Amino acid sequence: MSTPQTQATLGQHTLTxxxxxxxxxxQRTEQLQGAHFTLxxxxxxxxxxxxxxxxxxxxxxxxxxxxxxxxxxxxxxxSWQRISPRVWAMVLFxxxxxxxxLDLWIExxxxxxAQNLVTLSLGLIGAIxxxxxxxxxxxxxxxxxxxxxxxxxxxxxxxxxxxxxxxxMHFLSFNLSWRMLGxxxxxASAASLALLVWAHLRLIVPAQRSAALRAGMLTFTIASVAxxxxxxxxxxxxxxxxxxxxxxxxxxLQLSSxxxxxxxxxxxKSLEENLKVKAGQTEPGEDGTGSEED
Numbered sequence: 161m162s163t164p165q166t167q168a169t170l171g172q173h174t175l176t177x178x179x180x181x182x183x184x185x186x187q188r189t190e191q192l193q194g195a196h197f198t199l200x201x202x203x204x205x206x207x208x209x210x211x212x213x214x215x216x217x218x219x220x221x222x223x224x225x226x227x228x229x230x231x232x233x234x235x236x237x238x239s240w241q242r243i244s245p246r247v248w249a250m251v252l253f254x255x256x257x258x259x260x261x262l263d264l265w266i267e268x269x270x271x272x273x274a275q276n277l278v279t280l281s282l283g284l285i286g287a288i289x290x291x292x293x294x295x296x297x298x299x300x301x302x303x304x305x306x307x308x309x310x311x312x313x314x315x316x317x318x319x320x321x322x323x324x325x326x327x328x329m330h331f332l333s334f335n336l337s338w339r340m341l342g343x344x345x346x347x348a349s350a351a352s353l354a355l356l357v358w359a360h361l362r363l364i365v366p367a368q369r370s371a372a373l374r375a376g377m378l379t380f381t382i383a384s385v386a387x388x389x390x391x392x393x394x395x396x397x398x399x400x401x402x403x404x405x406x407x408x409x410x411x412x413l414q415l416s417s418x419x420x421x422x423x424x425x426x427x428x429k430s431l432e433e434n435l436k437v438k439a440g441q442t443e444p445g446e447d448g449t450g451s452e453e454d
Contacts, residue, residue, distance in 0.1 A: 185305055187367050245309035252316035259323045260284070288315050295360040303364045310363060318356040322349065330407040337416035342405025343398075350388055354381035397438075 172193050179188040264277065292311035300306040326345055333342030358377040365373050389399040396403065 185303070245307070245313055249309045249312040249316065252313055252320065256316050256319050256323075259320060263323065288312065288319075291315055295364070299364045303366075307363050311360060314356060314359045314363075318352060318359070322352045325352070330405075331409065331413075333405045334407055334409045335413055335415055337414070339405045340400065342407045343400040343402045346392075346401045347385055347388060350384050351381055354384055 172195055175192040175194075177190045177192070178186050179190075181187050264280075289312075292308055292315055295311045296306040296308040299311075325348060329341040329344070329348065333339055354377060358373065361373055361377070362370070392401060393399050
């Protein structure tokens, strides 16, 4: 919804148009000067989220500087738009809790005590609340609105999406024998975390700086993933997280043809010479006597 204001300036009138978001905060301001104005606002072209209704108005500013609205039509919101962020947060939390419980049930270890599950649940809830509270505090300081429940929704959406993404990657890694997909959990998590930070910042940073925000977060994401890959390579001589994919399913779920044992051992034998060379290498400061053969 636009809010027209007029004031006399050097014999003319200045029309100030303020574009508000769903919380009533100014997102963009435009000023026009002249003696007579005809303002036509079409809601589809604004790109502004309305909290109550979409309006189409035809307003004219008379010579005394007061705007007169000649026509106004109100369109009802869709049913899902009437749901408050708090309700959405409760729904998303239920979905996230079911996915997390399913993962814990699949990876259940009888040796762990039952109170570990309670500790994990309380810790997870506390971490989500603290993370959202941090971004809500930044929003209150810089943008004058907290939007705590919206930040909660962003965290839960990211958690649900990451859980489903990792599950799909693990299944396809086994199903298609594409082992690389099962060895990059940390890389996918780092990229998802950067995307989540960008979503939080979108609620805080003004819309005029969205392009710079996208460019900055893209650069930060690429740099973070590249640094993690370099760290993996330095630690284990591979840019991925692990040497092999540890995710196994029922044999009938695998679509690719299995490898014969003879071909497997021949392939492993071809790596023997390279492994001996690497075993004989020593880092500066290490004692190389243990690698010498008797």
